[in-house]
Amino acid sequence: MPTSPADPERLRAELARVAAALQDELCAAIERLDGAARFTTDRWERPGGGGGVSRVLQDGAVVEKAGVNVSDVHGALPARPGVDGGTFGAAGLSIVVHPRSPLVPTAHANVRFVARGGAGGFGGGADLTPCYLFDEDCAEFHRALKDLCERHVPGRHAALKRAADAYFYLPHRGEHRGIGGIFFEDLDVAPERGLALAAELPRTFLAAWLAIVERRARLPFGEAERRWQEIRRGRYVEFNLVHDRGTRFGLETGGRIESILMSLPPRVRFPYDARPAPGSREAALLDVLRAPRDWA
Amino acid sequence: MPTSPADPERLRAELARVAAALQDELCAAIERLDGAARFTTDRWERPGGGGGVSRVLQDGAVVEKAGVNVSDVHGALPARPGVDGGTFGAAGLSIVVHPRSPLVPTAHANVRFVARGGAGGFGGGADLTPCYLFDEDCAEFHRALKDLCERHVPGRHAALKRAADAYFYLPHRGEHRGIGGIFFEDLDVAPERGLALAAELPRTFLAAWLAIVERRARLPFGEAERRWQEIRRGRYVEFNLVHDRGTRFGLETGGRIESILMSLPPRVRFPYDARPAPGSREAALLDVLRAPRDWA
Numbered sequence: 001m002p003t004s005p006a007d008p009e010r011l012r013a014e015l016a017r018v019a020a021a022l023q024d025e026l027c028a029a030i031e032r033l034d035g036a037a038r039f040t041t042d043r044w045e046r047p048g049g050g051g052g053v054s055r056v057l058q059d060g061a062v063v064e065k066a067g068v069n070v071s072d073v074h075g076a077l078p079a080r081p082g083v084d085g086g087t088f089g090a091a092g093l094s095i096v097v098h099p100r101s102p103l104v105p106t107a108h109a110n111v112r113f114v115a116r117g118g119a120g121g122f123g124g125g126a127d128l129t130p131c132y133l134f135d136e137d138c139a140e141f142h143r144a145l146k147d148l149c150e151r152h153v154p155g156r157h158a159a160l161k162r163a164a165d166a167y168f169y170l171p172h173r174g175e176h177r178g179i180g181g182i183f184f185e186d187l188d189v190a191p192e193r194g195l196a197l198a199a200e201l202p203r204t205f206l207a208a209w210l211a212i213v214e215r216r217a218r219l220p221f222g223e224a225e226r227r228w229q230e231i232r233r234g235r236y237v238e239f240n241l242v243h244d245r246g247t248r249f250g251l252e253t254g255g256r257i258e259s260i261l262m263s264l265p266p267r268v269r270f271p272y273d274a275r276p277a278p279g280s281r282e283a284a285l286l287d288v289l290r291a292p293r294d295w296a
Numbered sequence: 297m298p299t300s301p302a303d304p305e306r307l308r309a310e311l312a313r314v315a316a317a318l319q320d321e322l323c324a325a326i327e328r329l330d331g332a333a334r335f336t337t338d339r340w341e342r343p344g345g346g347g348g349v350s351r352v353l354q355d356g357a358v359v360e361k362a363g364v365n366v367s368d369v370h371g372a373l374p375a376r377p378g379v380d381g382g383t384f385g386a387a388g389l390s391i392v393v394h395p396r397s398p399l400v401p402t403a404h405a406n407v408r409f410v411a412r413g414g415a416g417g418f419g420g421g422a423d424l425t426p427c428y429l430f431d432e433d434c435a436e437f438h439r440a441l442k443d444l445c446e447r448h449v450p451g452r453h454a455a456l457k458r459a460a461d462a463y464f465y466l467p468h469r470g471e472h473r474g475i476g477g478i479f480f481e482d483l484d485v486a487p488e489r490g491l492a493l494a495a496e497l498p499r500t501f502l503a504a505w506l507a508i509v510e511r512r513a514r515l516p517f518g519e520a521e522r523r524w525q526e527i528r529r530g531r532y533v534e535f536n537l538v539h540d541r542g543t544r545f546g547l548e549t550g551g552r553i554e555s556i557l558m559s560l561p562p563r564v565r566f567p568y569d570a571r572p573a574p575g576s577r578e579a580a581l582l583d584v585l586r587a588p589r590d591w592a
Contacts, residue, residue, distance in 0.1 A: 042569070056568040067568065172547045172556075234560070241537035242547065251468045251538065260468075264530070264566035271562060272352040272363065273338070273554040 008113075008120035011191055012091045015113040015122075016072040018199045019093035020053070023070045026095055026206055027055050030068075033210060034060035039068070044256040048075035050089075054259040058266065062104075062217050066097040067262035071255070077116075078252055088253075089115040092124070093202060094246070096263040097209065102229035103216045105130035105137065105178070106236065108263070109205040110246065111198035114186075121186030122194035125160075126205040127168055129178030129236060131229045133285050135295075137212045138179050142295035144208035145182045152197035153189055157296070160184050165292045170239055175289040177239045181205075228282050231274050233265035240264060304411035307487055308387045311409040311418075312368040314495045315389035316349070319366045322391055322502055323351050326364075329506060330356035335364070340552040344371035346385075350555040354562065358400075358513050362393040363558035367551070373412075374548055384549075385411040388420070389498060390542070392559040393505065398525035399512045401426035401433065401474070402532065404559070405501040406542065407494035410482075417482030418490035421456075422501040423464055425474030425532060427525045429581050431591075433508045434475050438591035440504035441478045448493035449485055453592070456480050461588045466535055471585040473535045477501075524578050527570050529561035536560060 027039045037060030045051035052071030057063055070093045077085030092112025099106065111124035128141050142161070149157035164183035169176050187194050240247050240263055250260035276282030323335045333356030341347035348367030353359055366389045373381030388408025395402065407420035424437050438457070445453035460479035465472050483490050536543050536559055546556035572578030 040568075058568060065568065172550075172553050230563075237533060237564075237566070238537060238557075241534060254468075257468050258569040261534075261566065262568050266566060267526075268533075268564045268566065269562060270533075270557065270560035270564065272336075272354060272361065272558050 007191055008089065008115035008118065011120060011122075011195060012072070012089050012113045012115055014195055015111070015198055016070070016091035018195070019070040019072075019091060019111070022093055022199070022202050023053065023055060023068050026068050026202060027057075029206055029210065030057060030063060030066050030097065033213060034062045036061040037063065039066075042258070044259065046071075046073045046075070046255055048073075048254065050074050052256070052259060054256070054262060056262055060100070062100060062213065064098050064100040065266040066095070067259075068095045069093065069259050069262060071259070073253075073255065075253070086117055089120070094263070095202060095206070098233070098265045099213065099217070101217055101219070102131045102221050102225040103134075103219045104213050105209070106233075106265070107205070107209040109181075109202050111201050112246075113194075113198070121188070122191075122198050123185040123187065124198055124201060125164055125167070125181060125183035126201060127164055127178055127181035127183070128209070129232070131232045131285065132225070132281055133179075133288060134212075134216065137215070138293075138295045140211065141179075141181065141208045144204055146296040148197070148200060148204045149182065152193055152200065153187070157182070161294070161296070168239065170235060170243065172242075173235065173238070175235065175286065176292055177235060177289075179288060179295065180292055227269065228276070230267055230269040231271060232285075233268045234270045236265050237268055303487055304385065304409075304414065304416035307416060307418075307491060308368065308385050308409045308411055310491055311407070311494055312366070312387040314491070315366040315368075315387060315407070318389055318495070318498050319349065319351060319364050322364050322498060323353075325502055325506065326353060326359060326362050326393065329509060330358045332357035333359065335362075338554075340555065342367075342369045342371070342551055344369075344550065346370050348552070348555060350552070350558060352558055356396070358396060358509065360394050360396045361562040362391070363555075364391045365389065365555050365558060367555070369549075369551065371549070382413055385416070390559070391498060391502070394529070394561045395509065395513070397513055397515070398427045398517050398521040399430075399515045400509050401505070402529070402561070403501070403505040405477075405498050407497050408542075409490075409494070417484070418487075418494050419481040419483065420494055420497060421460055421463070421477060421479035422497060423460055423474055423477035423479070424505070425528070427528045427581065428521070428577055429475075429584060430508075430512065433511070434589075434591045436507065437475075437477065437504045440500055442592040444493070444496060444500045445478065448489055448496065449483070453478070457590070457592070464535065466531060466539065468538075469531065469534070471531065471582065472588055473531060473585075475584060475591065476588055523565065524572070526561075526563055526565040527567060528581075529564045530566045532561050533564055 050073030074089035094110035106129040109126035160182035346369030370385035390406035402425040405422035456478035460476040
């Protein structure tokens with residue numbers, strides 16, 4: 001993207017300010033939804049430079065685990081044999097919500113500005129990971145993201161949606177992690193557009209998810225649905241630890257480990273070779289995870 | 297190791313035969329211990345060459361999940377940019393047992409012969425992952441492995457023990473996965489010695505673990521111990537998905553996914569920033585995981 005040499009520092013600082021304000025807003029909204037549990041706050045410093053604030057809510061009435069993390073870090077990248085790692089700076093916000101009910105989807109979004117050397121770009125995205133499929137929910141979520149894209153990066157939604165499908169994919173399972181959303185790295189738009197998109201994305205994302213919660217959180221479920229949820233959460237763990245670039249970047253650059261891994265689901269099962277019965281609601285989810293749809 | 301060009305094929309075939317016989321023996325011993333659940337058997341073929349037999353026991357009285365896997369696979373290694381991947385062949389057995397009781401350690405061992413091009417070598421190891429520390433159990437387990445080493449690779453135990461401590465380590469946690477054992481790759485001994493060690497290791501390992509089960513499986517435990525066990529199992533997941541070379545090799549070379557990931561624990565928790573109380577039994581375990589001891 002066409003950032004001038006002077007831009008990266010300013011854009012990182014601006015996104016860091018936006019992220020801090022959004023963190024308060026998102027946590028307040030999730031606390032209002034839950035009504036029972038509250039966020040804890042951990043401020044941390046990265047030994048190599050920078051730091052962040054991790055806010056986590058656990059064991060709530062509606063939300064089993066949620067994390068809203070902001071960070072603004074900088075330093076040296078790990079060197080590889082024969083290659084100087086160079087320096088980096090990254091500011092951003094990430095949010096993940098693991099609801100208690102298997103009928104409410106796990107939700108994740110993040111926005112970041114990453115600078116390497118004298119250049120930098122905006123990255124981020126939002127995606128939904130349901131255990132049970134409600135077409136209405138999927139369509140509404142994707143439409144909200146499409147509207148967001150049309151406002152800030154007109155004509156680009158389809159490409160960002162495809163990028164999410166490509167990114168949130170487990171090749172060893174032949175499955176996507178969820179029903180996708182949008183995803184972008186080093187977005188090639190004017191910096192002010194990138195900043196505006198990054199500032200609005202988390203709010204749009206949370207509003208879309210809250211509308212889903214409103215419809216699904218009070219539906220009854222039993223042990224079978226809960227079991228399926230814990231199995232699907234196993235796939236979430238597989239994706240985050242094996243593939244997710246943010247997680248692996250964090251592990252390699254030595255960020256605060258509890259903040260990096262706060263996205264992992266609270267309770268998980270890894271049974272051997274569990275397969276849903278043909279024709280079941282669980283099998284219907286797998287069909288969509290194996291062949292993403294255009295929901296918007 | 298000094299294998300002649302004709303050796304690798306023969307050694308792989310011999311270890312494959314040994315592994316198949318050991319699989320029956322180990323599964324029978326675990327079924328006798330458990331008394332309730334039985335192993336299932338899945339035979340699979342690897343599209344690129346070879347195959348294996350996965351045997352899994354779940355939801356037993358003593359054993360929550362156990363897998364005993366044999367495989368004999370061969371084919372092309374993934375190419376990297378500018379580098380032809382070459383060919384490989386690998387035969388071996390791996391066993392992992394996740395007990396129900398938090399007072400019984402998770403146990404893992406594997407033996408393998410891996411050939412690349414015209415050369416090859418034996419690899420493997422055995423290690424113990426307790427959630428609660430019983431010095432007697434740790435010492436007995438390590439002494440059994442030391443005796444095994446003295447019989448087959450005299451004078452080498454200390455190096456193999458250190459290799460296990462180095463291998464089963466989570467740098468992002470500053471913790472070892474468990475209390476170690478032995479670990480080796482491309483063992484530089486005469487092929488017949490390597491084969492003899494590989495043939496005896498799984499049997500010695502299981503006998504040592506069964507002696508521990510005998511002492512601990514009937515001890516009472518409650519929800520607090522179970523919770524700690526599920527948290528520690530989260531570290532097991534982190535190690536296997538982020539670091540374990542066998543798992544990552546399997547994911548990259550496209551083996552049967554359920555066999556590769558059968559080692560994952562059945563039920564797991566990932567709470568945010570869980571820390572045991574100072575002076576507790578849980579904290580005592582962490583002390584040892586942060587500074588391995590010489591148990592033998």
